[in-house]
Amino acid sequence: MPHCSLIVTLSAASLFLVPAPSLAQVTLKPDGQWRYLLTAGANVSSGNNNASSLNLAAEAARQTTNDKWTWAAKADHARNDGVQTTERYGLRTQYDRDFSVDGFGFGSAETLRDKLANIAARYTVATGVGRHIWADEHGFFDVSAGLGYTHDRYVAATNVAGAMRERYGRLELVLSEESSHKLTETTSLRQKLTLYPNLRNSGQYRAVLDTGLTVAMTQAINLTAGLSYRYDSDPGSSVEKADAVFVTGVSMRID
Incomplete structure (x- = not known):
């Protein structure tokens, strides 16, 4: 799996070389209050190169001393010389609850639409357990493992897992x-790497890497930069296996 080493390298780089997020930093405080983060980025050029891009994201989080509930939504658009180069929408939620000092259980749900990647709709649900490796006023580090189910509906029928399909569902780790x-x-840095080995077809897997850097300009306004990397070992015919999006923007906290 040559792309595994690339994913690991990107993840390590996010920790030690810094820049990169579509993940910004919504405020987390264990007081049971909802907090929000709104992020926007845009770029327009004309003349020899007519291009434009618009990236919007919203996060919400509520944390107590023994649980955490998060939401995240994203919309990415880009055009170059009149051709659509990015059109992606995503929504995700996850609930974590501690059952010991270091252990927690989680449940998550996610939906994605990426027309240019031939994904009309992708739905993923998952549950499992995790461990808090460390947590203090400077941040945290968690690991988790579980079982999930993903169902894809394609814009056009494609060859996936050895057959022409309009939709495809599978169990995943x-x-x-x-x-x-x-x-x-x-300045805050955040990163998350998730692997989804396919339990229906051995050897196939998906990977998602998000890293993010947030620099506070005021108590409410932040500068952000973001890298989002997606890999699918079997995305279907005539579709690239890897997608990477780098985004810079401005975010506003609502605490």
Whole structure:
């Protein structure tokens, strides 16, 4: 799996070389209050190169001393010389609950639409257990493992898992690590890597890597930069296996 080494390298780079997030940093405080983060980025050029892009994201989080509930939504659009180059929408939620000092259980649900990747709709649900490796005022590091189910509906029928299909469902393992790091008083780094080995077809897998850097300009306004990397070992015919999106923007906290 040559792409496994690439994913690991990207993840390590996010920790030690810094820049990169479609993941910004919604405030987490164990007081049971909902907090929000809204992020927007845009780019327009004309003349020899007519291009434009728009990236919107929203996060919400509620944390107590023994549980955490998060939501995240994203919309990415880009055009180059009149040709659509990105059109992706995503929505995700996850609930974590501690059952011991270090252990927790989780349940998650996610939906994705990516027309250019031939995904009319992807639905994923998962549940499992995890461990808090460390957590303090400077951040946290968690690992988790579980079982999930993913169902894809395609824009056009494609050859997946050895057959022409309009839709495809499968059980998957869900292996994840996530961390947040307060680098300075104004700068925070966050990254998450999740692997989805296919239990229906051995040897096939998906991988998702998101890393994010947030720099506070004021108490409410932040500068963000983001890298999102997606890999599918069997995405269907005439579709690239890997997608990477780099986004910079401005975010506003609502605490």
